[in-house]
Amino acid sequence: MDLSLTDEQEFLREAARGALKRVDTVAAAREALEDETKRPDLWKTIVEAGWTGLLTSEAGGGAELGLYDAMLVAQEAGRVLAPVPLVSTLPAATVLDAAGDEASEAVASGETRIAWLPAAPPTDQEPRWTADPKGGILRAELPKATVDGGTATLSGAVHWVPDAAQAEQLLVTADGPDGPVAVLVDASASGVSVEGLWRYDATRPLGHVTLDGAQGRVVAADELALRRAWHVAQGLLAAEAVGTVDALLPVAIAYAKERHTFGRAIGSYQALKHQLVEVLRLLENAKSLLIYAAWAHENAPDELSLATAAARSGAEHALDVATRVQISVHGGIGATWEHDAPLFFRRAQLQRRLLGGAGGATDRVAGELLGGVVPA
Amino acid sequence: MDLNDDPQQAEFRTQVRAWLDEHKAEAPIVMGEGQIEDEHERIEQWRGWQRKLAEAGLCGVTWPEEYGGQGKGPIEQVIVNQELSRAQVPGALDFIGLGMMGPAIIVHGTDEQKRRYLGPMLHGDEVCCQLFSEPAAGSDLAGVTARAVEQEDGSFKISGQKVWTTNAQFSAFGVLLARTDADVPKHKGLTMFIVPMDAPGITIRGLRQISGEAEFNEVFLDEVHVPADAVLGQVGGGWGTALTVLMFERLSIGTTSIGYSAERFAAGVKSAPGAAEDPEVRQRLGHIGTEMIASRFAGHRLLSDLAGGKLPGPEFGLGKVTVVKSAIDAGDLIADVLGPDALDEHSEWGYMISFLPGLKSAGGTEEILRNTIGERVLGLPPEPRSDKGVPFSELKAREKEEVA
Numbered sequence: 001m002d003l004s005l006t007d008e009q010e011f012l013r014e015a016a017r018g019a020l021k022r023v024d025t026v027a028a029a030r031e032a033l034e035d036e037t038k039r040p041d042l043w044k045t046i047v048e049a050g051w052t053g054l055l056t057s058e059a060g061g062g063a064e065l066g067l068y069d070a071m072l073v074a075q076e077a078g079r080v081l082a083p084v085p086l087v088s089t090l091p092a093a094t095v096l097d098a099a100g101d102e103a104s105e106a107v108a109s110g111e112t113r114i115a116w117l118p119a120a121p122p123t124d125q126e127p128r129w130t131a132d133p134k135g136g137i138l139r140a141e142l143p144k145a146t147v148d149g150g151t152a153t154l155s156g157a158v159h160w161v162p163d164a165a166q167a168e169q170l171l172v173t174a175d176g177p178d179g180p181v182a183v184l185v186d187a188s189a190s191g192v193s194v195e196g197l198w199r200y201d202a203t204r205p206l207g208h209v210t211l212d213g214a215q216g217r218v219v220a221a222d223e224l225a226l227r228r229a230w231h232v233a234q235g236l237l238a239a240e241a242v243g244t245v246d247a248l249l250p251v252a253i254a255y256a257k258e259r260h261t262f263g264r265a266i267g268s269y270q271a272l273k274h275q276l277v278e279v280l281r282l283l284e285n286a287k288s289l290l291i292y293a294a295w296a297h298e299n300a301p302d303e304l305s306l307a308t309a310a311a312r313s314g315a316e317h318a319l320d321v322a323t324r325v326q327i328s329v330h331g332g333i334g335a336t337w338e339h340d341a342p343l344f345f346r347r348a349q350l351q352r353r354l355l356g357g358a359g360g361a362t363d364r365v366a367g368e369l370l371g372g373v374v375p376a
Numbered sequence: 377m378d379l380n381d382d383p384q385q386a387e388f389r390t391q392v393r394a395w396l397d398e399h400k401a402e403a404p405i406v407m408g409e410g411q412i413e414d415e416h417e418r419i420e421q422w423r424g425w426q427r428k429l430a431e432a433g434l435c436g437v438t439w440p441e442e443y444g445g446q447g448k449g450p451i452e453q454v455i456v457n458q459e460l461s462r463a464q465v466p467g468a469l470d471f472i473g474l475g476m477m478g479p480a481i482i483v484h485g486t487d488e489q490k491r492r493y494l495g496p497m498l499h500g501d502e503v504c505c506q507l508f509s510e511p512a513a514g515s516d517l518a519g520v521t522a523r524a525v526e527q528e529d530g531s532f533k534i535s536g537q538k539v540w541t542t543n544a545q546f547s548a549f550g551v552l553l554a555r556t557d558a559d560v561p562k563h564k565g566l567t568m569f570i571v572p573m574d575a576p577g578i579t580i581r582g583l584r585q586i587s588g589e590a591e592f593n594e595v596f597l598d599e600v601h602v603p604a605d606a607v608l609g610q611v612g613g614g615w616g617t618a619l620t621v622l623m624f625e626r627l628s629i630g631t632t633s634i635g636y637s638a639e640r641f642a643a644g645v646k647s648a649p650g651a652a653e654d655p656e657v658r659q660r661l662g663h664i665g666t667e668m669i670a671s672r673f674a675g676h677r678l679l680s681d682l683a684g685g686k687l688p689g690p691e692f693g694l695g696k697v698t699v700v701k702s703a704i705d706a707g708d709l710i711a712d713v714l715g716p717d718a719l720d721e722h723s724e725w726g727y728m729i730s731f732l733p734g735l736k737s738a739g740g741t742e743e744i745l746r747n748t749i750g751e752r753v754l755g756l757p758p759e760p761r762s763d764k765g766v767p768f769s770e771l772k773a774r775e776k777e778e779v780a
Contacts, residue, residue: 001378001379001380001381001451001676001679001680001683002378002680002683002684003378003379003676003677003680004680004684124652125653125658249754253754253755253756256756257755257756257757264757264760265756265757267750267756267757268756268757268758268759268760269759270743270746270747270759273746273747273750273751273754273756274743274746274747274750276750276754276756277694277746277749277750277753277754278746280691280694280749280753280754281694281697281698284674284691284694285666285667285670285671285674285698286670287677288670288671288672288673288674288676288677289666289669289670289673291673291676291677292669292670292673295379299379306669307669309662310665310666310669310670313662313663313666314666314667314670317663317666359659361662362658362659362662362663362666363655363658363659363662364662365661365662365665365666365669366642366657366658366659366661366662366665367658369638369639369641369642369661369665370642370645370646370652370658370661372639373639374639375638375639375669375672376379376672
């Protein structure tokens with residue numbers, strides 16, 4: 001048994017940390033709340049670093065690395081609140097790669113900027129493929145596709161799509177005549193409209209995509225590839241959350257050692273110490289779950305849904321607790337713009353509601369366990 | 377990222393599995409359904425099973441070969457534990473002796489003590505218990521008040537009360553922490569002894585828990601006379617010996633499964649009609665399952681660390697916090713969906729529900745564990761302490777004054 005990082009993985013992590021240092025992304029996250037033009041676009045950074053092709057096979061033009069490698073990069077992005085579009089790009093790249101699609105190479109190299117429209121596979125309680133609703137708790141239908149040869153005509157909408165407005169192409173999972181079908185659509189095609197938007201957190205650009213008779217090309221991906229895209233996205237969001245918590249904890253600890261009340265450091269009070277240890281506990285649990293998710297991705301396809309859902313659920317919980325503890329450790333100032341804590345809190349609040357939400361992941365964990373999946 | 381055994385470990389696993397396949401029918405049922413009802417009969421059969429395991433090289437896996445062990449690492453110990461659990465047979469009767477007391481004797485004992493105690497312990501002929509905790513000294517173990525008074529001939533007379541003593545009622549020996557000097561600060565005046573449990577002056581009384589069973593004992597010592605060579609380690613060096621035992625305890629806990637799992641809890645929930653479809657039940661189960669799976673992979677990480685030569689530090693205590701917390705939540709959820717029948721003593725869950733509130737404090741309370749991790753792992757400043765450098769006798773006098 002060996003779960004330690006390889007030299008290549010250590011190198012990848014260091015390289016990612018270095019690449020993300022070039023822009024002060026935390027400062028940008030604050031400025032962008034008031035001035036939209038201050039939102040950094042790190043697309044060039046991720047293309048230069050080769051992250052768009054991390055999960056794509058060598059034959060498909062990529063680096064053919066594992067999910068854990070991509071998660072290392074996602075953790076680094078999470079550490080500094082970097083708006084790195086991994087969760088939109090990599091799932092799309094894996095679908096194109098699995099299909100041996102001609103567009104794979106341009107996506108893996110970053111020549112084409114693509115966004116994947118999140119589509120959740122069925123669960124034991126929800127027989128349909130679904131998308132996130134614009135609001136409310138009922139899951140939404142996928143766009144409908146009519147297929148004529150290699151061309152599909154799409155109608156419907158998908159809401160809260162990460163990086164939708166920045167993409168040149170969209171990879172849509174639609175409800176086709178014989179089940180889910182992947183369709184590649186130009187963002188500028190007739191019948192496609194993308195409303196770019198931000199909510200609460202300036203580090204995560206989103207979009208509402210409406211398809212009204214838009215035509216696109218059918219990608220020959222099987223249902224398994226579409227399922228895996230969802231699970232990969234869950235794993236990547238989990239990794240971003242782990243990175244964020246990992247960055248928060250030392251800041252809180254440093255303050256708890258330095259700030260004194262009633263004649264002693266506040267970190268010596270059990271009331272605070274135990275909260276910080278709770279953050280450590282949840283963080284270490286989430287790290288263990290990332291290992292499970294990445295291991296299942298390569299070794300146990302039947303456990304991938306359980307593993308990535310557990311990683312997402314555990315990591316979002318850790319992030320929720322950590323961002324709140326961050327504010328309470330710092331006292332009143334932690335709830336003001338004088339401090340960075342609110343930026344992390346905003347990040348947590350938004351991301352736990354995207355891509356099926358933290359609650360959806362938790363429900364999927366239950367469904368898989370009730371269905372008899374046994375974790376390794 | 378590899379969860380598999382390396383070739384050497386795989387070969388060891390094959391050997392262990394082959395032996396267990398051949399012999400598992402000889403194992404007694406010591407817990408749960410079909411358990412041998414008569415305690416004496418159960419213990420004697422379990423003792424015999426330990427002897428067989430020991431002869432097959434499945435006890436004392438990490439002990440040096442010169443003391444009858446296998447001279448292997450913690451990974452091999454885990455392989456044995458995993459295979460025992462896979463074969464659904466009990467491990468050794470004397471898990472406390474083999475996992476903690478034996479290793480401490482190997483580190484701190486004299487050659488004569490090693491010769492005298494280790495062989496019979498390994499084979500189950502003599503069980504060994506741990507006489508550390510007292511009614512007023514648990515998490516703050518260095519506060520023990522059992523007194524060992526040195527006699528003119530160098531022997532000692534020990535008086536006091538110990539508690540939470542697993543296996544005391546059938547142990548041959550106990551490893552006991554006592555105060556030999558009350559006029560120095562509390563960590564300094566302690567000495568460790570090996571005490572025969574049939575010595576005059578020892579009274580053992582079962583301590584019934586929530587479940588109604590008595591898995592622990594109270595042990596009363598009244599002027600128990602032990603020779604000078606009963607000292608384990610140095611006189612006044614008992615705290616160092618105790619820390620060795622506690623380190624082995626962490627290792628032992630970290631590598632042993634307590635039989636709770638996400639899949640078992642899910643099966644419990646599913647057995648209640650309608651529960652598997654209820655959104656709130658599913659949220660609760662999803663959180664419990666997530667934490668249980670996390671602790672399983674934390675265990676894999678621990679093994680990976682051990683294989684890389686790292687010893688478990690206090691942060692591994694967090695694994696226990698997670699398992700106990702999730703299992704308490706699971707018992708609560710299962711009792712909610714099954715109703716009062718879940719609390720029946722013959723139900724699969726009744727015992728677990730009764731057992732867990734106490735487990736939260738086993739091996740030190742969760743609150744103290746969080747202090748230790750906060751200080752040693754996160755580097756936070758310690759709680760202010762009024763006992764540092766103060767002679768133990770003065771400390772006790774102060775306590776009395778405060779209460780008065």
